[in-house]
Amino acid sequence: MMVNAERFLADLHKLRSFGAAGSGKGVVRRAYSEADIAARAWLASRMKEAGLEVHYDPIGNLFGLGGDRSVLVGSHSDTQPEGGWLDGALGVIAGLEIARAAKEAGAAPVSVVSFQDEEGRFGVTTGSDVWSGHLSLQQADDLADDDGVTLREARARMADLAADFLPHERFSGFLEMHIEQGPSLDQSDDRIGVVSDIVGIRDMRISFAGRQNHAGTTPMHLRQDAFQCLSAFNAALNARLASLVTPTTVWTIGHVSLHPNASSVVPGRVTFSMQWRDRDVERLRQMGEIIHDLAQEVAAERGVEAVLEPVMGIEPVPMDAGLQAALATSAEAAAPGQWRTMPSGALHDASNMAAVMPVAMLFVPSIGGISHAFDEDTDEADLTLGLKVLAGAVQTLA
């Protein structure tokens, strides 16, 4: 089989025209929007032209089926509210090109998929979540977007296209190519990342309840300043995690809400988000323990109350060893010494697929590490290199 890089890039640019918006190569193509449904209709026509059997399932996942049983390659074609042209779209068009090339070559069949609502207008990776069986269609139907529209109402716009859910057994494995969405490859000489794991995520909300007071009349030593608690917690946390974490472990305080949040008032309460990600469940647990203990210690030292809400989580997902090896072999052939094994810090449809079939992922660099933004981009040389690596791996599997 011989992939056609020009045709691949032309299709990728064509897909961008559905919902092209903002600056540069920006795209706004929310799940179930007019642009999204039109993009899927165009994708379906390209699949048909390639001799693939078009299949929509009830949630709007679009398949181009290469045969009765095959490898599945793809990603999603919906975008963030302010999205780039590659995130998701890249993996779908790569899948289309490889399935098409396989048909042309009379090689073993390859199928392609564009999952629906990966970007979470309603849930998180909603289309693959429902197809994997983790989330029922009934539960999903009750999810609402920020404007109060339910998924039930949204998917009704595609109801005329929908057939049944496909049996997972039709597919021998799932491969997803994606931009890294981080700066690691871009800041190195490596052009390809073979994903080892999709990291697990832990999320919780913590509050310190001190005492709200007049910022002029309350001496420093009599204050129970909630912001000072947060600052002390953060500094101590960074120090205490240092000996436990790896270079790919991350933790973030991204949301902070002070009360009453006024310049002349000693803050009486702070609520903040604490998120941490790692590929190792045990390390995630140990980090949680440190966070929990430290919040209590800071509260006790400063005579305030710490409230720790329950920890929410998504488990780490290791990639299939066989598929990883196929990608690594293909990467070494196409880009000798210029690829690495790395975890994915972001969630992907592959996380859900791992519950029902072997999965693996491939990353190409994100310029400046930018994603979920209009100015997300990747050199076209890296896009076609990624296609080549992916096609090479598929060939050995199919």
Next chain:
Amino acid sequence: MMVNAERFLADLHKLRSFGAAGSGKGVVRRAYSEADIAARAWLASRMKEAGLEVHYDPIGNLFGLGGDRSVLVGSHSDTQPEGGWLDGALGVIAGLEIARAAKEAGAAPVSVVSFQDEEGRFGVTTGSDVWSGHLSLQQADDLADDDGVTLREARARMADLAADFLPHERFSGFLEMHIEQGPSLDQSDDRIGVVSDIVGIRDMRISFAGRQNHAGTTPMHLRQDAFQCLSAFNAALNARLASLVTPTTVWTIGHVSLHPNASSVVPGRVTFSMQWRDRDVERLRQMGEIIHDLAQEVAAERGVEAVLEPVMGIEPVPMDAGLQAALATSAEAAAPGQWRTMPSGALHDASNMAAVMPVAMLFVPSIGGISHAFDEDTDEADLTLGLKVLAGAVQTLA
């Protein structure tokens, strides 16, 4: 002259009935509201009964004049949106009782004042600010409250009562009794504070502009996390100020705004308030220098940009030495060994009066340091002790 503690407390409770609201002894009596104008009418009637000449000036400051030239005693009778029964009201009723007792005793005349809008529905200490000449009536008239009502419109409700502004020369000095609004007296054995200075205030807004990034895909060492900049700045500031400040110096980060303030996004920008107060202008300047240098250092170390907006300020105001001495002598007589000299960390009408006449202030304890809240309170024994100390000082001056 013999002050009547029972009559004083009865009047204080009666004043509370105008706008009584919320829980406990809470009061809502915003400047120029129906409750405020009714309270002033009642105060005027009590002044008249005491043989004082009632005088409203154009901004709504209400005077009870004891003679052609006299000591002036008072404070303000408007409240915060959620106020207590003492803040302001205490000083006004103390002034009323002392002026009344002086009249009854045929002693040297004493006058009383209730300033308008000390609590800043429109400006800050607006009534005394205008009378002192610092703010013109024209400028004040253009000030608007949170609902867009101008002071011009608000004071029109009292226009039928208004006479001219009084010449400052009618008064030999101004004495203001107030609750401390902080915990220092309440947490000690002292019952009286003789105010040495009203502290100066410096206020500025600082921003750190880092880089907004995905909280899963951006490794820790490649982040420019604006919240981490703030936390590092705060910790270093506390350490660096330690050798410069006195026990009464205060500094506060009371307002924090993160962008985009989402748990899965590395914060790209933080804007926060930095306020510091001290009685000494030179120390205020040195603190400002440390804050400025440190913000730049943190920004440079972390490769982000610091934006420091201009420093706004209110200058420190020392109390008159003679009036302070009179209060101290009286305090030692009424509460031997149970009083202290202390700065006021909060602004008061006395700050404005200091520009046009000698001023001094007296504090009584605030239970739990609470003020600007419905549950603000002080033991009645402390209220009457304060009245006694104030009356004793007035007697030696008049």
